[in-house]
Amino acid sequence: MAKKMTILLSLILVLCIGGCGGKVDLDRTGLVKLTDHVYAFIAPGPEAEDGLGANSGFVVGNEAVLIIDSRYTPGLARELLEAIRGVTGLPVKYLVNTHYHPDHTWGNSVFKEEGARILSCLKTDKLIQRYSPAYLDHYKRRAPGIYELLKDVEIVLPDSILAEDISIDLGGVLVRLECVGAAHTASDCIVSVPDEGVLFAGGLVSNGYHPNLGDPGIDLEHWLSTLERLETVGFKYIVPGQGKAGTADLLGEQKVYITKLKERCRKAIGEGVSLDRATEEIMVPGAELYEQQNLLAFNIQAIYRSEALDVVRPPFRFLAPQRYILSDGAGDTLSGFIRWIRESSNGRYEIEVKWQPTIRSEIIAQDLRDLLAEHLVSNKDLKMEIEGSKRIWIEDMNAHALYGEWRYAGGLGSPSGSWEWIMGKKEESLFTMRLSVSGGRSKEENLGGIEVLERLITTIKFGSE
Ligand SMILES: [Zn+2]
Numbered sequence: 001m002a003k004k005m006t007i008l009l010s011l012i013l014v015l016c017i018g019g020c021g022g023k024v025d026l027d028r029t030g031l032v033k034l035t036d037h038v039y040a041f042i043a044p045g046p047e048a049e050d051g052l053g054a055n056s057g058f059v060v061g062n063e064a065v066l067i068i069d070s071r072y073t074p075g076l077a078r079e080l081l082e083a084i085r086g087v088t089g090l091p092v093k094y095l096v097n098t099h100y101h102p103d104h105t106w107g108n109s110v111f112k113e114e115g116a117r118i119l120s121c122l123k124t125d126k127l128i129q130r131y132s133p134a135y136l137d138h139y140k141r142r143a144p145g146i147y148e149l150l151k152d153v154e155i156v157l158p159d160s161i162l163a164e165d166i167s168i169d170l171g172g173v174l175v176r177l178e179c180v181g182a183a184h185t186a187s188d189c190i191v192s193v194p195d196e197g198v199l200f201a202g203g204l205v206s207n208g209y210h211p212n213l214g215d216p217g218i219d220l221e222h223w224l225s226t227l228e229r230l231e232t233v234g235f236k237y238i239v240p241g242q243g244k245a246g247t248a249d250l251l252g253e254q255k256v257y258i259t260k261l262k263e264r265c266r267k268a269i270g271e272g273v274s275l276d277r278a279t280e281e282i283m284v285p286g287a288e289l290y291e292q293q294n295l296l297a298f299n300i301q302a303i304y305r306s307e308a309l310d311v312v313r314p315p316f317r318f319l320a321p322q323r324y325i326l327s328d329g330a331g332d333t334l335s336g337f338i339r340w341i342r343e344s345s346n347g348r349y350e351i352e353v354k355w356q357p358t359i360r361s362e363i364i365a366q367d368l369r370d371l372l373a374e375h376l377v378s379n380k381d382l383k384m385e386i387e388g389s390k391r392i393w394i395e396d397m398n399a400h401a402l403y404g405e406w407r408y409a410g411g412l413g414s415p416s417g418s419w420e421w422i423m424g425k426k427e428e429s430l431f432t433m434r435l436s437v438s439g440g441r442s443k444e445e446n447l448g449g450i451e452v453l454e455r456l457i458t459t460i461k462f463g464s465e
Contacts, residue, residue, distance in 0.1 A: 061170020077107025098202025186217025
């Protein structure tokens, strides 16, 4: 009797996933049945043990199952697999990685063992390869609890890279994989089940979470135009990359978040608001209670960095040094940078000057260090070392410099050189100068090149407009 009761109860449970009476309960987390063949698996919250809020989902055909995103850890991936097994015993034939971020790909190993073929769009495999090992190492060191969570993560790359959009037949149920190109990352994939009106939006949509707008490969304009295009399709349900499932309204809401934040940042840059103040004061209306509030400051920083040059006219003009070719941009336009190039038998010397308004040089210096440190661990071919930092006086300006060496790991004779970043503040604008020497044949030559550049930079004259 007790056994019969249990069977009956589990039957009711299975039938009622997502809500009884045929109505889908979009307020649920965990397993949500959206339509006849489509299930969302909604993360319960933003914590690391919940998978940082990243969702998954799966589509069940008459012959096979396709999974969308593998969650943050093998443990969480196994939880997803169990949920699938509660619905169907059919083989998991495919797993799609919508983008390279760890919370969507670090459960890959579990489904690989299940025999799934892992699919992604172009570049996603390269991005996993480039960033995941360094991220994994970095996160594991953060806290003992995180180490425990991540200790059995295996970086597993996609098996098949899609060069174009495809449809997959799971036996009577068609799933469409679309490579949208750069949006939330340098390569994003969206998955839909057209006959049932469901879209798995991957990183392109978050619901009740701040989206991450700071990926190096991001393309905000293309992200917005893709959302606009998807709005015209008429999807019934959207499964966001993070947050609860919803209707097609989520597409418009995401568009508003990005547009509003960008507008507010551009306005603040134009008014000379410092990045510090901007991160404290700027808010997106309606996002006050969103999960992952820490991402807001990160997003503001990212937009400041990308928009500053476009918004602000430089307050000074550079006089091009002799014997250098002015190759791009101009000091009195909105383009925001000047580049001088000089080629000689000793190599190619390059000076690039960028200006930005009122962003503290310390922040940029930290950004540079982070950028280089990341480069150092994530790129096996290129070795960059930070040797130190120093102060340089240029006219009346006290500038900071970071410098070091770079070389390609090809042994003797492979390209190498020295690099140097200089940043300083003048008339409330911060500007940075990137100096590089490439193709030098020996360390002495490279150092000679750097000396030439250093002499040159200290004699640059700034002419006021
Ligand atoms: Zn993401």
